Amino acid sequence: MFTSLFRAILRLLAAVLALHTTIRIIRHFHKFPMPEFLANLIDNPLRRRLQPPGEMPIRHGIEPGMTVLEVGPGNGRYTVELARRVGATGKVVTVDIEPKMIERVTQRAQTEGIANLEAKVADVYDLPFEDGAFDAVSLITVIGELPEPERAMREFHRVLAPAGTLAFSEALLDPDYPLARTLIRRADQAGFRLKRKLGNLFAYTLLFERG
Numbered sequence: 001m002f003t004s005l006f007r008a009i010l011r012l013l014a015a016v017l018a019l020h021t022t023i024r025i026i027r028h029f030h031k032f033p034m035p036e037f038l039a040n041l042i043d044n045p046l047r048r049r050l051q052p053p054g055e056m057p058i059r060h061g062i063e064p065g066m067t068v069l070e071v072g073p074g075n076g077r078y079t080v081e082l083a084r085r086v087g088a089t090g091k092v093v094t095v096d097i098e099p100k101m102i103e104r105v106t107q108r109a110q111t112e113g114i115a116n117l118e119a120k121v122a123d124v125y126d127l128p129f130e131d132g133a134f135d136a137v138s139l140i141t142v143i144g145e146l147p148e149p150e151r152a153m154r155e156f157h158r159v160l161a162p163a164g165t166l167a168f169s170e171a172l173l174d175p176d177y178p179l180a181r182t183l184i185r186r187a188d189q190a191g192f193r194l195k196r197k198l199g200n201l202f203a204y205t206l207l208f209e210r211g
């Protein structure tokens, strides 16, 4: 009885690993924005354990009163926590290339009574903001999904204030997961310096400052 249960669990784990690896290989050659119907699937209990929504703004160095840009909000679970953290004296602007994601975030903000959040459709490569407009730029499991991460990093450098912080959080569960050293090298090439690293191989956060 226990042997067959153990075998079934092993088979399930092997199937999940094979599926994850296959998606990872396909995604390596063909990057595109996450389909909208997956936004709630990636918002699951395991994910929330690795990357607790209420804790992520603190991991990203967000303080009350800041003006924060988030890129790629998905269903907005992390976005509303950013807005709560900056409070009434701060502001969060979130952009996504998928209009349906922006609709979801706007709906969530209304339902949860969040007033200091602006959500708009925009491409990360062409951010509709002035130079130095933000105290922080925050991304959670987004950079690995972009075909040209270096180009995105240059835009983050442009829209960040001189003392601003660029923050990335990544999770190994994500088929687009980049190694921390890859992100550090790319950020360095775009003119950022690593300020802080938190976490481990399974889930990590990197904070950068402008060099």
Ligand SMILES: C[S@@+](CC[C@H](N)C(=O)[O-])C[C@H]1O[C@@H](n2cnc3c(N)ncnc32)[C@H](O)[C@@H]1O
Pocket (backbone or CB within 6 Å): 032, 033, 034, 042, 043, 071, 072, 073, 074, 075, 078, 095, 096, 097, 098, 101, 122, 123, 124, 125, 139, 140, 141, 142, 145, 146
């Ligand atoms: C994997 S989801 C992450 C969602 C959310 N941050 C989370 O962790 O649950 C990536 C998000 O990035 C957005 N995205 C992908 N390419 C983009 C681009 N070029 N410009 C802006 N957003 C983009 C997708 O539409 C999606 O909402």
